[in-house]
Amino acid sequence: MNFKVPRGTQDILPAETWKWQQVEQIIREVCDVYRYKEIRTPIFEQTELFQRTVGDTTDIVQKEMYTFTDRGDRSLTLRPEGTASVVRSFIENKMFGYPDQPVKLYYSGPMFRYERQQAGRYRQFVQFGVEAIGSNDPAIDAEVIGLAMDVYKRAGLSKLKLVINSLGDTACRSAHKTALIEHFTPHIDEFCSDCKTRLDKNPLRILDCKVDSNNPLIASAPSLSNYLNEESVAYFEAVKGYLEDAGIEFEVDANLVRGLDYYNHTAFEIMSTSEGFGAITTLCGGGRYNGLVEEIGGPTAPGIGFAMSIERLLLAMEAEGVSFEVAPTLDVYVVTLGERAKRAGAKVLSALRTNGLRADMDYTDRRMKAQMKSADRLEANHVIVIGDEEVDEDVVMLRNMATRQQEKISTAEVVQKILQADKEG
Known part of the structure; x- marks a missing residue:
């Protein structure tokens, strides 16, 4: 029998691991400058953790998780993303009691999603992510975004675009949800079965549907920006101000919707504008997740973070022709x-x-x-x-x-x- 690497995974051979090590060193150095400390969490967690945090209406939970039952008849899942595990550890290890807040953490490691393999996307992939938990200050939003941008710039990328949006607070999201339900309900039969399920639970996910993305009702759907209250607008303006003060260029995109349920207020994506990069341009995504800590049994502790694919970072470097250091020779x-x-x-x-x-x-x-x-x-x-x-x-x-x-x-x-x-x- 001829054994081959499982579909959706890859062997990273010595000629390539040297490149990975250089990128990982850049990440460690940037995080050290920003005073973010590394955290290492288990590769698998209780399935319910991801159901409650990522959201049971998301494609990740419904279609992409690697879930299994262990010998003790417990349902466990290989982690599809990093934030849930970090927040769980924040609560379990009582980091909310640390004298210095927010707690600034970063992680890097394999994640698992049952997705269709394509350039830069695998079923086992490596994510680097940052979480700052314990502050509701818009300045920390700008700091987290700045850290992500610095990693890319230190890696030699110059063709980048930062897109930001405000998802508003709970009241804004609730009013927008009602408007979306009213908008889509008369024509929901025109949409896929997933969208029909999402209508009542999380109609915002309909806007992110890959199957019905060309349906005109999506383009004409009520914009979340029209439902932002004064507090949310003020918060977003403050974030933009801090970004401008740091010299970080950005664009506001009112249609930007993050794919996970726990986001609110600031949402952002960093994209490659290099011509040779490919159709999927997103390199990194993140946002604020006030309420997530409380959702899984912790105290009030607002947070913000992002995750970036190391595979896609390497592809972007290749597209821009970034040269790597030569591997050390033999003495x-x-x-x-x-x-x-x-x-x-x-x-x-x-x-x-x-x-x-x-x-x-x-x-x-x-x-x-x-x-x-x-x-x-x-x-x-x-x-x-x-x-x-x-x-x-x-x-x-x-x-x-x-x-x-x-x-x-x-x-x-x-x-x-x-x-x-x-x-x-």
């Missing part, structure tokens, strides 16, 4: 001739690595010429050659691969000799 390759030399070479190899030098040797008993070819392919800076004669004299032959000069060095001194040469060169 030393040890060539050995014979069993005695191999034992001596292994000892030298251990000493090299102990001193922080990237070193390797042959493990297939190839001839010297083949081993030297490996050293060239691996772009080794130095080669150490050991044969029976070198073993008897307790020396090694050290070759500088750039100058092709070589000299005999005592085994005890070779490590310091290489360290000194690298320091000078």
